[in-house]
Amino acid sequence: MALMTAQQYKDSLKDGRVVYLCGERVPDVLANPMLRTCIETAAIDYEMPEMEEYRDLAVVTREDGDRISRYYHVPRSGDDLLKRHELMVEATRLGSGAIPFTHDIASDAMNAVNITAALMGKEEYRERAEAYRRYLQDSDLSVAVAMSDVKGDRSQRPSSPRQGHPDYYLRIVDRNDEGIVVRGAKAHISAAAYFNELFVVPCRNMSEDDADYAVSFAIPVDTPGIIQVAHPIKADFGPLDFPVDIPLRWHTDSLIIFDDVTVPWERVFLCGEWAFAMPLVYNFAYFHRHTAASYRVPVSEMMVGMAQAMAEYNGVDKATHIIEKVTDLVIYVNMLKSLSRAACVDYVVHGGIPTPNPVITNMAKYYFASNFHRCVEIVQDVSGGLLSTAPTYADFSNPELSGFMEKYLGGTAEATAEQRLRMLQFIRRILCQEIEVLAVQGEGSFQAQRMTIYLESQEEIQKYKAMTEREAGISPH
Ligand SMILES: Cc1cc2nc3c(=O)[nH]c(=O)nc-3n(C[C@H](O)[C@H](O)[C@H](O)COP(=O)(O)OP(=O)(O)OC[C@H]3O[C@@H](n4cnc5c(N)ncnc54)[C@H](O)[C@@H]3O)c2cc1C
Structure with a gap:
């Protein structure tokens, strides 16, 4: 088999x-x-x-x-x-x-x-x-x-x-x-x-x-x-x-x-x-952080979708600051995708095995993790306070309340109360506390990624130093 x-x-x-x-x-x-x-x-x-x-x-x-x-x-x-x-x-x-x-x-x-x-x-x-x-x-x-x-x-x-x-x-x-x-x-x-x-x-x-x-x-x-x-x-x-x-x-x-x-x-x-x-630890981390950066792409895509949907439901999608925030999310997801792909294209070979580029991989994971809470904050900001205080489905479906819910929890003329409440439920579920901790701690803390980026960049840093010294007339051109 x-x-x-x-x-x-x-x-x-x-x-x-x-x-x-x-x-x-x-x-x-x-x-x-x-x-x-x-x-x-x-x-x-x-x-x-x-x-x-x-x-x-x-x-x-x-x-x-x-x-x-x-x-x-x-x-x-x-x-x-x-x-x-x-x-x-x-x-x-x-x-x-x-x-x-x-x-x-x-x-x-x-x-x-x-x-x-x-x-x-x-x-x-x-x-x-x-x-x-x-x-x-x-x-x-x-x-x-x-x-x-x-x-x-x-x-x-x-x-x-x-x-x-x-x-x-x-x-x-x-x-x-x-x-x-x-x-x-x-x-x-x-x-x-x-x-x-x-x-x-x-x-x-x-x-x-x-x-x-x-x-x-x-x-x-x-x-x-x-x-x-x-x-x-x-x-x-x-x-x-x-x-x-x-x-x-x-x-x-x-x-x-x-x-x-x-x-x-x-x-x-x-x-x-x-x-x-x-x-062993380092080579595992190169592959594993690349794995992590890869499987974070869909959640990042979802955050764009959540913010845009809530902005449209609430009729604020044309507001300048909302456009800026959604743009930030678009930059976030595309930066993550680009770094993850670049790590494959610019791979290194360790022990005969092509390995995702360690510096780019750690940058991808670090970029994702260190900006994650800012992106959650954007979704929370755009969604409004109902994200926390929304009545439940049990309230919404209670015949004594449903008329009021429909009437008062709608958004724009096109956005029903149910759409808004469903999207808010989805956001609460996906951007829960566990995923916030996972973003930061999973695959190693921020420091683990920064340390790898620094250690793996020694040759590059020295190359730039030598280049700068030549330009400054300190070493021969
Ligand atoms: C949802 C989830 C799933 C996970 N899945 C797996 C899994 O499948 N397999 C697996 O092996 N692990 C898994 N992990 C573990 C993850 O890799 C660790 O959480 C991470 O490496 C941090 O380790 P820690 O939780 O022990 O935190 P700590 O090591 O206690 O880190 C807390 C803080 O202390 C700092 N710190 C720690 N030690 C030092 C030191 N010596 N000097 C200076 N600062 C230090 C860290 O940088 C960090 O800022 C998972 C974690 C989460 C949250």
């Missing part, structure tokens, strides 16, 4: 995984209404290869003729990176702003592990990484990436005696014939509750003292000792919401506890080689 169907994906989740939600163990993730919403969001990735209009984007034919997911294909060119970018944009559009997530972050980690194995020059690691990529291509499994450790005192290194205990970063506590045993916890891991495998990578550079924390591997989610605590999401429209034909799409994220988990050797990609934690 090279490609799973959506049904096969869902069936594959019937295993012994340990997932808690709202204080209770979930016996069957498929039967839980919140997780079911997330599973349907994820299933989009398995539906796309079956949809005529996306097949060429979603599927690649391997040398042996097997059809595999584009995500698990090794990119060979800037064009491959562009197609991957377009696939993520389209998948997120289908997900009403939520990327399905089943393969893309895993492919970011897989590429980084392949690159790191090539840099290490150790044949066994290269073979293991190749074998795992082949396994993913053949099985089409969904894989969550567990990078973010819980970290404890951020000012201290993982092995520092000043950390409250030694397990704030995931670490190797034993090595035996079977494999390694790991202990620790990873936080905020998207979609892990309903994916098949966990791909674990370190979240920072390591020193020699931190060698046991330099660990990377992949294992099935139901491996004994893995305990997940997921957080609740809004899973369905309730009686207070205007009913909508399109189902809700979203994900939950898990705190994952690794309570002395055994990982077989063939699935270990980094095991104490502390100097290679940094290349």
Whole structure:
């Protein structure tokens, strides 16, 4: 089997995984209404290869003729990176702003592990990484990436005696014939509750003292000792919401506890080689922030649509300051699109794999994240106070109130009260607090992107310095 169907994906989740939600163990993730919403969001990735209009984007034919997911294909060119970018944009559009997530972050980690194995020059690691990529291509499994450790005192290194205990970063506590045993916890891991495998990578550079924390591997989610605590999401429209034909799409994220988990050797990609934690982290981040910039395109497009719709409904779309604000949103979305595409065109090659340009990628993610709240503010400004105070659908549909609602909550002659209330409901749902935090923290804080931009630009900075010194007559022309 090279490609799973959506049904096969869902069936594959019937295993012994340990997932808690709202204080209770979930016996069957498929039967839980919140997780079911997330599973349907994820299933989009398995539906796309079956949809005529996306097949060429979603599927690649391997040398042996097997059809595999584009995500698990090794990119060979800037064009491959562009197609991957377009696939993520389209998948997120289908997900009403939520990327399905089943393969893309895993492919970011897989590429980084392949690159790191090539840099290490150790044949066994290269073979293991190749074998795992082949396994993913053949099985089409969904894989969550567990990078973010819980970290404890951020000012201290993982092995520092000043950390409250030694397990704030995931670490190797034993090595035996079977494999390694790991202990620790990873936080905020998207979609892990309903994916098949966990791909674990370190979240920072390591020193020699931190060698046991330099660990990377992949294992099935139901491996004994893995305990997940997921957080609740809004899973369905309730009686207070205007009913909508399109189902809700979203994900939950898990705190994952690794309570002395055994990982077989063939699935270990980094095991104490502390100097290679940094290349692994950085190469993952180059791909992953590009993934992030890609799947933020549809939400940015939606913000333009929200602001324009509300401005037209309220009859202010010709006001100068509103035109300026909508223009700001148009600049925002097109800047994000242009940077994301430029990172593919101007790619670099790491460990033999075309990699999205690190500086442009980090600029794209940073630009998106650092301007996100300003764009939310524009949508909030244009929408007016009803965004917060609007009566509910239950009020609107109450026969004693509906006449008043229709009469007093309309906008221009063309804009009905229902249109306005529906759009406001959509804005509240999409631009919720969770997406605001995700924009800022997801894929690393602002500082993580700025640091990468600065470090990756050293050559460029020195080039400009030399050029300036020549022009100033300090060095020979
Ligand atoms: C919705 C959501 C989904 C996510 N999904 C995933 C996922 O699937 N997989 C995954 O691995 N991670 C995931 N993340 C985690 C995300 O990458 C982290 O939130 C991010 O890296 C920040 O880490 P933190 O949350 O621990 O915050 P912190 O590290 O506590 O950062 C808070 C602030 O402290 C600063 N800071 C931290 N350490 C230092 C230091 N040593 N020196 C100076 N300043 C410092 C940061 O720059 C930031 O300003 C997700 C996050 C969110 C919000």
